[in-house]
Amino acid sequence: MKIQTLSLTLLLIIFWLLNSGLFKPLIFILGAFSVVLVLFISSRMKVIDEESQPLHLTKNIPAYYAWLLKELVMSNIKVVSTIWQGHLQLQPALTTIKMDHLSDMGKVIYANSISLTPGTVTTDVTENSITVHALDKSSITDIQSGAMEARVRKLDN
Amino acid sequence: MFTAAAIAVLVAMALALVRAYAGPTLYDRILAVNVFGTKTVLLIAIVGFLTGRPEFLDIVMVYALMNFITVIGILRFFEYSVSHASANSETIKEQ
Amino acid sequence: MEFLGLFNYWVVVVLMMIGFYIVICSNNLIKKLIGLTIFQTSVFIMYISMGKIEGGTAPILAEGVTLYSNPLTHVLILTAIVVGIATTALGLAIVVRIKESYGTVEEDEIHAKDKKA
């Protein structure tokens, strides 16, 4: 049994218990049946692998999200103040930024973190570059500085 | 306070509705639907608390899920019809 | 809230008539189907409005709650919604076939082709 199957099973059981909150024998039997059925279908779909169960990330992820939350609040303030400006003066930009090789998982975290912070949206991810549309040019400079990329890289290893 | 939040969400919904109607591009409309879906998620969660029976949050989950699937579906089918159904000789320019 | 008394039903009538108008007046079969969906939803809204009791809560029994809204209308509409989507799918399938046979989904063009044939 692969470690990913094990972690998925655990995840499914937690998900079921958290949702259900009922501790009756019948519900337990049905829950066990459901978990087995889902595992069967998932393995037929071939969705159980290190991409869907990124176990190697778990130890560093809380610190990363704490940092991301701070970034999120900062950029929110910036975008909200732009929205309420009397006369809109925007400097949107669309730039392709080079980056060194990241695993697929790393790309997903990086790209989604960029999209998650308001003011920047990832429009394209390729092997060694990432295209970003930004509401304001300064956000592009922030990304180019590589602070986020370095953190994702640390997470990825 | 729940009421204040609910009203704020309703106002946001109304504005998103205007965007969905006004367009002008297709993607604006999809975006508006997506925003509208997220707002609905919030509204239902708040209303659950407002009416004093917040234990039925499964509905909210379904909304969030369907919102995602719909957006992916719209994009996929639209991409498809652009690449293949250009045989329908309508111009793709908005009126 | 006195003026509220019949507000829901007026909205139902307005929605129903909008759906009806789309069904009669639009030339495109898909839009007609969407009009039908609006009409259908107005009926759902009417049933659900009738089932609501002022101050009641969802008909899921819990301790300390005595007043529940009407579960019967909910059951009727719940099944109606799923049946509705199944029949809409059937309608759309027919539209697809019409498109293949006639090359169009505009009602007047279909009539014109029928007359020619």
Add this chain to the structure above:
Amino acid sequence: MSMVTTYLSWALLVLGGFLCVSGSVGLLRFPDFFTRMHAASVTDTLATGMILVGLMLQAPTWIVFGKLVMILVFVLLTSPTAGHALAKAALHSGLKPLLPGKGGKIDADPRPSAGGV
């Protein structure tokens, strides 16, 4: 429930509501699809987070709390993904973002955006 959590929850709800409205105002005011997208992501991230956390603080049971957490995680996972997919599709279909000229700024008053589709 202590007073502190109640006040904190209220503050989060009101702030979240304000962010919601801000996002939608941006959705209306911004000049083209891509800039509007940024406005939408304000509401998707922080506003949703704040309102859901505000509700969590008032959750009567652990089940409700857990479900709210799951909803939050779900929204935070899907909304940037959907946003990215949308932006990518728009860009690839030939929708040109509105960009400022050399070194200048665009005077962005609401107007129909450039580009087809």
Add this chain to the structure above:
Amino acid sequence: MESFIHIIILSMLVTTAAAIVRVKDLFAVTMLAGIYGLLSASFFVLMDAHDVAFTEAAVGAGISTLLILTTLSMTGRFEKAAENPKSNYKPALALTLVTVTGALLIYGTQDMPAFGAADAPVQTHVVPRYLNDSATEIDIPNVVASVLASYRGYDTFGEVVVIFTAGIGVLALIMSTVSTAPVALRASMEEHVILRIVSKMLIPLILIFGLYVQFHGEYGPGGGFQAGVIFASAFFLYAMLFGLTAARKVVNSNWVQALAALGVLLYGSVGVLAMINGGNFLDYNFLAQDDVHGQHMGILFVELGVGITVASVMIIIFFTFSTHQQRDGEPD
């Protein structure tokens, strides 16, 4: 306060419907119809109809939008204005008809009991019995589920058969020849790293959520109808991302068709079993030693039958439409 919110939602519903009349771009119409579905579902939540909102959320906002869009991609995006003045297209006449009918109906509403009245005829006939006796006779918290599966089990059986028939109808109308060379996997989605990984994470969770909704219908909002749609939506997501060919490998079409029939059969055989044990058709009291236990068993299996049929029919409909669309899209 709630009534204030519900007035706003109803007004937005009317606005959306009016917008649908005016817009000629069918794509925009579909988007507005999606919003219309979301709004009506919010309204149902306000009216305490959580089960209905659950269904409408999954169906009105999700599946129907997808189906209409698939059809649109085959039939063209714009509604043409009628060119022939002698056509059936007579807005003035239609408007008059609609206005007159609407006025008459509004006049008719004067006789309706006021909204929310507890003594309205709807509230006073069978419903008090359901609400009072469900707790002792069937002993499950969700009265909607007990009415759906037990008190009005015949109705629900009928609905399931209708859904099954609709699925068969769609298959019969636009059955595609699967044997022809499958269309190549659509590359753009395959390259979509982010969508691929996020969806892979979500699909097992959507599936387990569907099953959770299926088996907790007795305790909270949910049940076979909603669960079927949610469960099927995981397959939609899979098919949209990894292509129909891959999806068909996961779920064999013949199996799905067999399962659709099996669900109806399961429902029916619960009824027949009750008859064999000496009761009436679908009289669950005869399924086990004591009545309440029998009711629990009956409802569990009946809901399972509903869930299986709904999920299979939804998958059949979606796959049939998508296959047809791909075949249509191929350059001749």
